[in-house]
Each structure stands twice: as C-alpha cells, then as structure tokens.
Amino acid sequence: xxxxxxxxxxxxxxxxxxxxxxxxxxxxxxxxxxxxxxxxxxxxxxxxxxxxxxxxxxxxxxxxxxxxxxxxxxxxxxxxxxxxxxxxxxxxxxxxxxxxxxxxxxxxxxxxxxxxxxxxxxxxxxxxxxxxxxxxxxxxxxxxxxxxxxxxxxxxxxxxxxxxxxxxxxxxxxxxxxxxxxxxxxxxxxxxxxxxxxxxxxxxxxxxxxxxxxxxxxxxxxxxxxxxxxxxxxxxxxxxxxxxxxxxxxxxxxxxxxxxxxxxxxxxxxxxxxxxxxxxxx
Amino acid sequence: xxxxxxxxxxxxxxxxxxxxxxxxxxxxxxxxxxxxxxxxxxxxxxxxxxxxxxxxxxxxxxxxxxxxxxxxxxxxxxxxxxxxxxxxxxxxxxxxxxxxxxxxxxxxxxxxxxxxxxxxxxxxxxxxxxxxxxxxxxxxxxxxxxxxxxxxxxxxxxxxxxxxxxxxxxxxxxxxxxxxxxxxxxxxxxxxxxxxxxxxxxxxxxxxxxxxxxxxxxxxxxxxxxxxxxxxxxxxxxxxxxxxxxxxxxxxxxxxxxxxxxxxxxxxxxxxxxxxxxxxxxxxxxxxxxxxxxxxxxxxxxxxxxxxxxxxxxxxxxxxxx
Amino acid sequence: xxxxxxxxxxxxxxxxxxxxxxxxxxxxxxxxxxxxxxxxxxxxxxxxxxxxxxxxxxxxxxxxxxxxxxxxxxxxxxxxxxxxxxxxxxxxxxxxxxxxxxxxxxxxxxxxxxxxxxxxxxxxxxxxxxxxxxxxxxxxxxxxxxxxxxxxxxxxxxxxxxxxxxxxxxxxxxxxxxxxxxxxxxxxxxxxxxxxxxxxxxxxxxxxxxxxxxxxxxxxxxxxxxxxxxxxxxxxxxxxxxxxxxxxxxxxxxxxxxxxxxxxxxxxx
Numbered sequence: 001x002x003x004x005x006x007x008x009x010x011x012x013x014x015x016x017x018x019x020x021x022x023x024x025x026x027x028x029x030x031x032x033x034x035x036x037x038x039x040x041x042x043x044x045x046x047x048x049x050x051x052x053x054x055x056x057x058x059x060x061x062x063x064x065x066x067x068x069x070x071x072x073x074x075x076x077x078x079x080x081x082x083x084x085x086x087x088x089x090x091x092x093x094x095x096x097x098x099x100x101x102x103x104x105x106x107x108x109x110x111x112x113x114x115x116x117x118x119x120x121x122x123x124x125x126x127x128x129x130x131x132x133x134x135x136x137x138x139x140x141x142x143x144x145x146x147x148x149x150x151x152x153x154x155x156x157x158x159x160x161x162x163x164x165x166x167x168x169x170x171x172x173x174x175x176x177x178x179x180x181x182x183x184x185x186x187x188x189x190x191x192x193x194x195x196x197x198x199x200x201x202x203x204x205x206x207x208x209x210x211x212x213x214x215x216x217x218x219x220x221x222x223x224x225x226x227x228x229x230x231x232x233x234x235x236x237x238x239x240x241x242x243x244x245x246x247x248x249x250x251x252x253x254x255x256x257x258x259x260x261x262x263x264x265x266x267x268x269x270x271x272x273x274x275x276x277x278x279x280x281x282x
Numbered sequence: 283x284x285x286x287x288x289x290x291x292x293x294x295x296x297x298x299x300x301x302x303x304x305x306x307x308x309x310x311x312x313x314x315x316x317x318x319x320x321x322x323x324x325x326x327x328x329x330x331x332x333x334x335x336x337x338x339x340x341x342x343x344x345x346x347x348x349x350x351x352x353x354x355x356x357x358x359x360x361x362x363x364x365x366x367x368x369x370x371x372x373x374x375x376x377x378x379x380x381x382x383x384x385x386x387x388x389x390x391x392x393x394x395x396x397x398x399x400x401x402x403x404x405x406x407x408x409x410x411x412x413x414x415x416x417x418x419x420x421x422x423x424x425x426x427x428x429x430x431x432x433x434x435x436x437x438x439x440x441x442x443x444x445x446x447x448x449x450x451x452x453x454x455x456x457x458x459x460x461x462x463x464x465x466x467x468x469x470x471x472x473x474x475x476x477x478x479x480x481x482x483x484x485x486x487x488x489x490x491x492x493x494x495x496x497x498x499x500x501x502x503x504x505x506x507x508x509x510x511x512x513x514x515x516x517x518x519x520x521x522x523x524x525x526x527x528x529x530x531x532x533x534x535x536x537x538x539x540x541x542x543x544x545x546x547x548x549x550x551x552x553x554x555x556x557x558x559x560x561x562x563x564x565x566x567x568x569x570x571x572x573x574x575x576x577x578x579x580x581x582x583x584x585x586x587x588x589x590x591x592x593x594x595x596x597x598x599x600x601x602x603x604x
Numbered sequence: 605x606x607x608x609x610x611x612x613x614x615x616x617x618x619x620x621x622x623x624x625x626x627x628x629x630x631x632x633x634x635x636x637x638x639x640x641x642x643x644x645x646x647x648x649x650x651x652x653x654x655x656x657x658x659x660x661x662x663x664x665x666x667x668x669x670x671x672x673x674x675x676x677x678x679x680x681x682x683x684x685x686x687x688x689x690x691x692x693x694x695x696x697x698x699x700x701x702x703x704x705x706x707x708x709x710x711x712x713x714x715x716x717x718x719x720x721x722x723x724x725x726x727x728x729x730x731x732x733x734x735x736x737x738x739x740x741x742x743x744x745x746x747x748x749x750x751x752x753x754x755x756x757x758x759x760x761x762x763x764x765x766x767x768x769x770x771x772x773x774x775x776x777x778x779x780x781x782x783x784x785x786x787x788x789x790x791x792x793x794x795x796x797x798x799x800x801x802x803x804x805x806x807x808x809x810x811x812x813x814x815x816x817x818x819x820x821x822x823x824x825x826x827x828x829x830x831x832x833x834x835x836x837x838x839x840x841x842x843x844x845x846x847x848x849x850x851x852x853x854x855x856x857x858x859x860x861x862x863x864x865x866x867x868x869x870x871x872x873x
Binding site: 040043044047050051054057058061062064065066068069070191192193194196197201204205208209211212213214217 | 623636644645648649783790795805
C-alpha cells in the first residue's frame with residue numbers, strides 16, 4: 001500500500017509533542033466540564049483543601065506541647081509539610097487520575113484507549129483531570145510560604161535554585177510513583193490501595209523530619225523508593241540540618257538524577273503493563 | 283492478491299485461564315479463543331463476521347485493531363503489523379465497540395468529536411465537512427451538547443459511529459453495532475453504513491448477532507465457530523448450507539385446524555396463531571397469497587432465522603428452541 | 605432473621621480478599637508513620653495527656669486497626685443503602701416488612717465483624733511485633749473486666765458509628781451529590797473522634813468541642829477503656845455515654861428516615 005500518497009496528517013507517526021498536546025486538550029476539556037458546575041467545583045476544591053489541612057492541624061496540635069519534633073522547629077517541619085504536600089498535590093493534579101486505571105481494566109475501556117493514535121499513557125493520565133485537586137496544592141503552598149517567611153534563611157541563588165528544583169523533581173518523583181504504581185493495575189485488581197500507601201503514605205512520612213524515623217526506614221527512602229530526594233535531602237541542606245545518615249553533601253543536589261531514574265523505571269513498568277495487557281486481554 | 287487490506291494467516295490466540303480449585307490451589311488451563319484463523323478482506327469490501335458467543339469474534343477484532351497480540355500466525359492490515367504499528371494504523375482505522383463506547387463518557391458528545399479532531403489531527407475543512415455529514419445522516423443535531431452518559435443506547439451508538447468516521451478511516455471495524463438497538467436506530471445505522479461503504483469505499487468488517495444486518499449490508503459472510511472460519515461466502519450459500527428456515531407467523535380470525543400448505547411445515551399451533559416454517563431461500567409472496575385465499579387472516583409476519591440456528595444446523599446439531 | 609443478614613454480610617465482605625489485603629498494607633504503613641511521630645513527641649513529653657509511651661503507641665495501632673472497622677473512608681455496608689437511595693431502588697425496600705435501620709445495622713455489623721478479623725488483626729499484630737504495646741494490666745479480675753468492658757465499648761462504638769453513617773447515607777434523599785457530606789463526616793470523625801491524635805492533646809476549647817460531639821464515642825472512648833484510663837465508675841460512665849449517643853443518634857435516624865419515607869411516598873422519589 002502506497003503510504004507516500006497519504007497526506008501528512010495521516011502519517012500518524014508517534015510523536016511526543018503530539019502526545020503532550022493531546023494530553024493538554026483532554027485536560028482542557030475536563031477543566032471546562034468542571035467549571036460548568038462552579039458550585040460543585042468550589043465545594044470539592046475546598047473539601048480537598050480541608051482534607052489536606054487536617055494533617056497540618058495534627059502537626060500544629062503536636063507543637064502545642066513541644067518546641068521541637070526530632071530536633072526540628074515548627075517552621076522547619078512546616079517546610080517539610082509544605083514541600084511534601086505541594087509536590088504530591090502537583091503530581092496528583094497532573095497524573096493522579098491514573099489510579100482509576102484498575103476500574104478501566106475491569107470494565108474494558110482500556111481497549112478504546114488503545115485504538116486511538118496517541119500513546120495510552122497520555123490519554124489515561126488526562127482522563128478525568130480533576131481541577132479540584134488544586135485544593136491540596138493551594139493549602140500546602142500556603143504553608144510553604146508561611147514556613148519560608150518564618151525560617152529566616154540566608155538566600156543565595158544556589159539555594160533558590162535548589163528550592164525550585166525540589167518542587168519540580170519532587171513532582172516528577174511522585175508522578176512516577178503514580179504512573180509506575182498504576183502499571184500494576186494491569187496485573188492485579190486492587191493495586192490502587194498499595195499505590196496509595198506509596199503516594200499518600202510516602203507524602204505523610206515526608207511531612208515529618210527524617211530524624212524521627214528508624215535509620216533503616218530513611219535508608220530505604222534513599223536507596224529503595226527514592227522519596228528522600230523529594231524534600232528530605234534538599235531540605236537538610238536548605239535548612240542547615242545535620243543529616244541523620246551522614247550522606248555525602250552532594251546528595252542534597254542529586255534529586256534530578258533520582259527523578260530521572262524514577263521516570264525510567266516508571267516508563268519500563270508501564271510498558272510491561274501494557275504488554276501484559278496485550279497478551280492477556282486484561 | 284493486490285488489493286488485500288486485511289490478511290490473516292494461521293492466527294491463533296490462546297489465553298491462560300486460572301481457575302480456583304479448592305481453597306488455595308489454582309488450575310491453569312490454556313484456552314484457544316482463536317485457532318488457526320485464515321481469511322483475507324479486500325479493499326472496499328463489506329464483510330459480516332458472525333458466530334455464536336465465545337466463538338472468537340471479538341478476539342479477532344481486538345487483534346486486528348492492535349489491542350491484542352496474536353499468539354502465533356501472521357496478521358497484516360494495510361501491510362502493517364497492527365500491534366507494532368498500532369499508532370500509525372490507528373490513524374487509518376475506525377473502531378466501534380457495541381458494548382462499550384469510545385466516546386468520553388462524562389463529556390458532551392461535541393467534546394468527544396473535538397478531541398477526535400485533535401487526536402487524529404484532522405484538518406479543519408475535512409473535520410467540518412465530515413461532522414456536518416455525520417450529524418445530518420445520523421440525526422445527531424440535538425444530541426451534540428448532551429453528556430454521553432445521558433444518551434440512550436441507540437443515540438450513543440450513532441454518536442460512536444460518527445466518531446469512528448470523522449478521520450475518514452480506510453477500514454471500519456464494528457463489533458456488534460446494532461446490539462440492543464431499537465428498530466428505528468438499527469435502520470438508520472444500517473443505511474448510514476451502506477452509504478459510507480458505497481460512497482467512500484471504506485472497507486467494513488462487522489460482527490453481529492442479527493442476520494438482518496448481514497442481509498441488508500454484506501455481500502460476504504464469514505462464520506466463525508470454535509476459533510475457526512467454518513463458512514466464507516454469500517448469504518444465500520449460508521442459508522443453503524444451513525438449510526435455514528424462515529417462519530411465517532399467521533394470526534387467524536378464528537381458531538382453525540393446523541394449516542397444511544405445500545412448501546411449509548407447521549411448527550407450532552396455539553389458539554388462533556400458527557407458525558409455519560419454509561426454506562429461507564424461497565419467496566414468501568406465493569405462500570402469503572395462498573394463505574390469504576384460504577383463510578380469514580388478522581395478521582401475518584415473517585421471522586428471520588436466528589444465527590445460532592443456522593450455524594447449529596450447519597453442524598447438524600439439535601436446534602435449541604428460542 | 606437479622607442474625608442471618610449479619611452472617612451473610614460477613615461472608616459477602618469475606619469475598620473481597622484482595623481489597624482487604626491492600627487495605628491492611630495501607631493501614632500498616634500509616635501505623636508506622638504515626639508511631640514514629642508519637643515516639644518523637646513522647647520523647648520530649650514522656651507523659652503527654654496522661655498516656656505513657658506504650659499507651660500512646662497502642663492508641664496508634666488500635667486506631668489503624670479500627671479505621672476500616674469504623675468505616676471512615678467509605679460508609680461501610682451503608683454504601684449500598686446510599687446507592688439504593690440515589691438510584692431509587694430504596695422505594696422497593698420501604699415496602700418490605702423489615703425495619704430498615706435494623707436491617708442495615710445487621711449488615712454493617714457483619715461487615716465490621718469481618719473487617720475486625722481481617723483488617724484490624726494484622727496491623728495490630730504487626731504493631732505489637734514492632735513496638736512495645738500495652739495490654740490490660742492488674743489482677744486477673746481487673747484484666748478480665750477490662751477486656752469485657754473493651755468488647756462492650758467496641759460494640760457500642762460500632763453502633764454509634766453506624767448511627768452517624770446512617771444519617772450521612774440518608775442525606776442522599778435530599779442531596780444529589782453526597783460526596784461533600786461524606787467528606788465532612790470523614791474529617792469530623794477522624795479528627796474529633798481522636799483517630800489522629802487523642803483529643804486530650806487538643807487545646808482546651810477544641811477538646812471541649814470534641815467531648816461534646818458523638819465522634820469520641822466511636823474511637824477515643826473505647827480506646828481509653830482498653831488503655832485502662834478510667835476507674836470502675838469512670839468505665840461505667842464511659843459506656844453510659846456511648847449508650848446515650850447510640851440511643852440518641854438512632855432516634856434521630858428514625859425521625860429523619862420518617863421524613864425521607866414521606867418524601868418518597870409524596871413525591872415518588
């Protein structure tokens with residue numbers, strides 16, 4: 001069949017740019033749909049904000065009874081809380097819908113995704129994009145701003161860059177956990193809960209200083225699921241806290257590498273998941 | 283064959299089925315959904331693909347669309363491997379699953395089309411033209427702003443078919459496109475598909491349970507049973523081979539003894555209603571004339587044979603009364 | 605009959621094995637995280653709120669164990685009731701000669717029974733292996749009394765929790781989208797019920813509010829009974845408080861249900 005005779009728009013080559021654009025279109029469509037019912041949107045967004053604020057209420061109550069937790073002051077813990085919540089919130093906003101994949105595998109609607117000329121990941125990540133998740137982002141962002149205002153840090157360009165990189169890399173790491181975790185939905189029915197222990201459980205863990213946990217647990221977050229690179233390691237440097245593991249100081253700047261590794265692993269897991277779906281049909 | 287669009291050679295698809303046996307043990311059995319499938323579809327053909335439930339129809343469609351990977355055999359669509367060239371082929375095919383929609387469930391129909399425009403990168407002029415045509419022929423005008431989940435089955439199906447055709451695919455796969463539809467929707471869908479095939483030369487492969495679909499649309503039928511093509515040819519041949527029968531349902535003015543009419547066979551007799559079977563290849567007209575001459579009739583209708591019956595007869599199996 | 609309903613519900617939940625396993629993992633993970641935060645806090649303040657460290661850790665693990673038993677994330681068996689209200693099937697139920705509130709209570713107790721065995725036992729066991737947890741202490745009599753009082757407190761807690769959730773589910777008669785109410789229920793019950801922090805640690809005003817709300821009867825009170833924070837009279841008073849809440853809330857549930865039935869009868873759903 002003579003493909004050269006086809007117009008360019010029919011060539012249908014795989015292009016990351018096209019995938020991203022499609023993701024954007026899907027997202028925009030959902031935002032428009034959500035804003036069509038403003039009352040419902042605001043209610044769920046505020047609910048989302050309260051829900052994530054609950055964790056901070058717990059921290060605040062704890063600090064009524066102490067000045068330091070694991071040697072960290074309230075603004076310092078608030079910094080961890082803010083960065084953890086902000087990065088999780090952004091990842092949840094961007095690809096959080098992936099945890100619905102299990103449902104889609106069961107009802108067979110993954111099939112409909114696979115017959116479209118866009119990578120399945122872009123379509124599934126964008127489907128049911130929930131703008132209400134901005135609630136967590138806003139609330140954590142506010143706590144982060146409050147903490148930075150009360151920390152009296154000596155800002156240098158390097159530290160500012162580190163904070164920006166923290167937010168980006170943290171989001172990428174959590175996003176990879178969402179994507180990699182959802183790949184397991186192709187193999188087992190109730191992977192969503194396990195995925196939740198890594199994402200929400202992980203984010204809750206990162207709200208508190210690494211000094212309060214057993215060393216082996218902290219080590220696990222450095223060399224296992226690399227959540228320590230989300231905020232703990234950069235925060236140690238930013239806040240000038242001693243490292244409980246005594247790691248080399250460059251670890252504070254290694255988050256981009258960890259994030260890259262996470263993306264690769266998540267991508268491989270995703271590919272394996274899709275392949276398995278291809279050969280079993282669910 | 284030069285103009286072969288779909289080529290399937292010795293394709294097999296087996297699934298591993300794990301069943302719970304006892305408390306902890308599980309048995310592993312390999313089930314062949316499709317076993318040694320062979321067929322070719324030429325460009326511009328409209329082929330009916332029929333068979334009983336679980337015969338392997340949907341599995342075939344899923345392999346052709348690149349959703350499932352065949353266990354063995356060779357499968358080519360437009361010369362390409364559907365799984366390896368999935369994204370490229372997706373651009374050139376349209377798929378409609380009768381049981382589940384390809385539309386975006388919670389969004390208005392219009393949004394699904396708008397997304398299709400972006401996803402398939404359809405040029406504006408083409409998009410506007412094709413959408414207008416689909417909207418007109420499938421009568422979608424009033425449905426465009428309704429969320430898909432609120433559409434009736436018939437409306438949704440029409441919406442789905444339009445979505446599958448906006449990017450002018452060369453081949454259209456339809457998996458049970460008329461299942462559960464009312465008579466009016468069925469007719470509209472059939473008329474539309476016939477037009478698409480005639481005017482655009484779109485190749486169509488459709489699976490169905492409804493022989494009327496095939497009768498009105500397809501010049502060629504493939505029957506699949508137990509994962510194998512058991513018949514490939516015209517519909518007449520199928521009826522001959524399956525010795526299939528149509529049924530004349532006669533409603534009489536008052537109760538009569540069983541009707542004896544040459545060329546028919548009395549199947550059932552209940553009060554004023556009687557059922558007469560006659561060969562599917564024979565014309566009903568002379569029978570109706572003969573009946574009308576002899577009896578006072580209140581109503582008369584012809585029932586088409588069920589696919590299951592036809593296939594069962596092909597194998598000389600007992601026909602299960604429906 | 606209600607016993608049969610209860611047993612059937614237990615069996616039904618027993619079929620969701622994978623979901624149970626996954627939930628157990630989540631609860632255990634959170635149990636560890638909260639335990640470490642408590643360890644840090646109690647290191648600074650050894651007898652905070654009158655709990656010693658092992659009491660505080662026990663509190664955490666009971667909480668994680670009971671989180672799904674008390675059905676905070678969903679409405680437990682009442683999820684089905686809510687669905688039936690939303691899609692109108694409830695009209696059929698209303699014509700059956702059974703008491704709705706009792707019927708769903710039986711269902712929910714069956715569910716809770718299963719989750720107590722499957723969801724609560726494992727996190728508590730893991731917690732007991734990883735940390736030094738507190739079991740009832742004292743003379744043989746005192747221990748036996750504490751265990752039986754705790755069992756009673758647990759049952760009452762389940763009934764109070766059920767009565768609250770019944771009200772939440774009934775809102776589906778009036779609201780199209782019940783997610784908001786469900787979220788408020790989750791927030792209130794987990795925070796004021798003491799699931800994250802004992803209410804004794806709250807600032808005085810908040811504690812007073814929490815003590816005046818029924819949510820403490822779902823978790824804080826039964827946990828304190830198990831941790832032997834009450835003397836004999838105190839224990840009786842605590843159980844009495846739970847009982848009062850159970851009666852009051854079930855009563856309100858009946859009133860609201862009556863209104864809902866009227867609405868269905870008058871408006872046809």
